[in-house]
Structure formats: structure tokens, C-alpha cells
Amino acid sequence: MSSQAAGSLERLRTPYSAYRRGRPPFGEYEEAxxxxxxxxxLLVEFGDRLNIIVNCKALAFExxxxxxxxxxxxxxxxxxxxVLTFYDDLIVSFVELVAKLKEIEKKKIxxxxxxxxxxxxxxxxxxxxxxxxxxxxxxYSAKMMKPVEDNCEVVIKYNGLRDLDQLIEYTTTPDxxxxxxxxxxxxxxxxxxxxxxxxxxxxxxxxxxxxPQGTLGVGTADKVIYPLRSPGGYQMIGRTPxxxxxxxxxxxAFKKSIQLAHVGDRIRFYPIGEEEYIQxxxxxxxxxxxxxxxxxxxxxxxxxxxxxxxxxxDSEMELRKRPWSGGAHHV
Numbered sequence: 009m010s011s012q013a014a015g016s017l018e019r020l021r022t023p024y025s026a027y028r029r030g031r032p033p034f035g036e037y038e039e040a041x042x043x044x045x046x047x048x049x050l051l052v053e054f055g056d057r058l059n060i061i062v063n064c065k066a067l068a069f070e071x072x073x074x075x076x077x078x079x080x081x082x083x084x085x086x087x088x089x090x091v092l093t094f095y096d097d098l099i100v101s102f103v104e105l106v107a108k109l110k111e112i113e114k115k116k117i118x119x120x121x122x123x124x125x126x127x128x129x130x131x132x133x134x135x136x137x138x139x140x141x142x143x144x145x146x147x148y149s150a151k152m153m154k155p156v157e158d159n160c161e162v163v164i165k166y167n168g169l170r171d172l173d174q175l176i177e178y179t180t181t182p183d184x185x186x187x188x189x190x191x192x193x194x195x196x197x198x199x200x201x202x203x204x205x206x207x208x209x210x211x212x213x214x215x216x217x218x219x220p221q222g223t224l225g226v227g228t229a230d231k232v233i234y235p236l237r238s239p240g241g242y243q244m245i246g247r248t249p250x251x252x253x254x255x256x257x258x259x260x261a262f263k264k265s266i267q268l269a270h271v272g273d274r275i276r277f278y279p280i281g282e283e284e285y286i287q288x289x290x291x292x293x294x295x296x297x298x299x300x301x302x303x304x305x306x307x308x309x310x311x312x313x314x315x316x317x318x319x320x321x322d323s324e325m326e327l328r329k330r331p332w333s334g335g336a337h338h339v
Contacts, residue, residue, distance in 0.1 A: 035089070036062045040069075040113055042106045048097050050105055052113075053090040058229065060199060061120065063187040064309055066091050067272050068123045072116045078108050086271050088188040088197070120309055127307035128273045129183070131300035132233070134246040135285040136160070136176050140220045141244035148216050156212070159243040163226050167207045168331050175245065176279055178205045179224075183274040184231060189267060194235030194253025196269040203316070203323040208332055211241035222248045224277070249289035250299065259292075261299035268299070272307070 035057025045051040052069065055062040070086040073093065080100030085092045095105055117123075137160045149155045156162075164175050182205040184198035200206055209226040216239055219225070223234040225242025234240060235253035252269065254262040261268060269275065280288070291297035316323075327333055 035059045036065070040110075042109065044102060045092060048095055050093045050095065050102065050109075051090055052093070052109060055089045058088055058187070058199070060185050060187065060201065061309070061313070062089050063185070063271075064123060064125060064307075065117060065120050067125060068120070069113065069117050071125070072112050073109065076108075076112060078105070080105065087190070121313060123309040125272055125307045125309075127305050128270075129276060129302040129305055130269060130273055131276045131278060132248050132250060133280040133284070133288060134179075134224050134248050134277050135280055135282060136179075136224075136246040137172055138247045138282070138285070140247055141223055144216065144218065144220055144223075144244060147218075148212070151217070152214070160245050163207060163209045163243050163245055166209055166330075166332060168329050169207075175207075178207050179231070179245070180277045180279060181205055183276050186269050186271055186273040186275060187230075189269065189271060192235060192238060193255075194251075194267045194269075195232055196252065196267075196273070196275065197230045197232055198269075198275050199230050201274070201312070202319065204319055204326045206327065208330070209243040211243075213241070215239050215241035219244065220247060222250070222252075224248060247285075249285050250292055250297065258295040259297065259299065261301060274305075274307070 035055040036059065037053070037055055041053045043051045043053060052066075054065050054069070066086050066089060070084050070091045073081065073084055073091070078100065080096045080098075081093055082096055083094040085094075093105070093109075100108075141159065145156055145159055160172055160175060163169075164171065167175075167178070169175050169178065182200040182202035185201050186196045186198050188197040189195065190197065206229065207226060208228055211227060218237055219234045219240035221234060221237045223240070223242075223244050224246040225232050225234065225240060225244055227242045232242060233248060233252050235251070250268075251259075251262075253267055255266045257263060257266060288297060
């Protein structure tokens, strides 16, 4: 079995009952690590393997830091498994800051199962197997003199799916948890909350020199939407007409931030046809498009752990069907 499949199965074998017995989830440290990260930066790391539970712990920790209003902390940034703090060392020393943050970790974050986080639901329309990403793949083949297979077919075969319809089903059925914002403004790394629908894909090697703005890409375990035309290596399975990044902040959805998504949001993809794509694109350009965002939801870690317990056996069965679970291959 490949290392990536073993990791996925290990995550599934840490259900609610095991967590209640004191077993930490896959990849989580028993105690956070406090690491200097350059002048006036402190990295608080909660694990070394991607896990939504660990990500929620980092997110909850960042929120507690903001509530504590520790003198000297200038800014915080939460990532997949860690929180980075930027501080003024003339106000608080590294040693003092570590002591204060360890106190927060001990008193506020010790019982992750009790964590309840605000979590917006963002619905994203996607035109699957669109002509623009197909054109980008053909251009890559021509310029690199390295033929690449239709990207949707790559993902279908790599995951042992029947056809494009099942690929769409596996992409649109689960909500996706935004665990990280990175590598360019507006990019959200999102992972399915339901492990039964986990799909993976090998990356381009070498990467493309350009990818259409709005491309929905599938990587090793996550999905991303390219906020701008840019280089990239994820397999392209569709394209959305909505913006993930709007520095002009014309649309009300961007009133508080130039990025549409934030860590802790959930994304739900839904399929559209080309005619609807063109209509939405027109409304986005005019600034009249109404983004489908539900902002009053809460995400309960206890309920999510219970859900993982309920679907654990089905998830393991699904995962074992994936061709990559018996050995990864690359393009």
C-alpha cells in the first residue's frame, strides 16, 4: 500500500471513540511546538500531517489569541497545522510570549471535542470539463512536446471512477473545508469533510506555464480554485465564473476582505452548464452577481467526530477501491 493511502486510512482509524480514549488524531502532537521563525515571528505547530481536526485546533487557538489581546502581538495567521504570530519584541519577549501562549493552549484548547467554530458556507458554481482548461492542457502538450491526457480522464482513472458523471458526483456531494489560504491571494486549499469522497491526482511535471483564472484543480488530496491566470500543476477538472479574489472590492461579498474564502469556511461546489457560466461571468464583470454565502453556520467538532465514526467502515471500503491505494503513479 502506498504511503498516501496508509496515511488516509490512519486518519480514518482515529474516530470519535478513539479520540475520547485520549488518542490524538493522525499527525497531531501531544503538545504544540513553539518555534522561532525569524525575527519577531513565532510559529506554534500542532502537528506534522494534514488533518482537518488538527487544522480546527490551530484555528481555535488563533481565535483564542485574538480574544486574549496579549500586548505586543501585532498579527496572527493560521495555516493548515500551525499559527504564525508576528510580535513586537520591545513589548513582549519571545520567552514571555511562549509562556502566555502555552497558558492559552492548556486552558482553552485542551479539549478539542468541545470546540465550536463559526463556519461560513460558500456555494461555488463549476462548469466541469470546460473548453478553457482543455485548451490549456492542449497548449501545454504542444509547447512542452509532452502529450498529456485529458485531465478529467486522468482523475477518473487515478481514482477508479466510472466516468465524468461520477467525478462530478464525488466533487459536488461533500462540503470542502478550507484549511489554508496560500501561494497567491485568494487561493483556498479545500479538503472534503466526508472521507468517502476523497479523490487525489498526480501533478503535472513540469508544471504548466499558465492556468485559466477560475480553474478548479485537484491535487494530492485537496482542491483549489486558481484565483488568477497563473502557472500550476494540479489536474484541471472544471472552471468557475466567480471570483475568489477582488482587490477592487466592488462586490459586497468582498467588503471585508479582498479574498472570498477564509480558513474555516466550507465550500460546496455545484455543476452548471456553459450558458449559465456565461451569464454568471457577465454578472460578475458587471458587479451585480450575488454570491451564495451562508454566514450564520457553526461547525461542531464533537458532531464531526461522531460523523467520522459513523462513516468509518464505508470510508475504509471506499478508500481501498482507489487504484492509488495500492501504489502511486505519476505523469
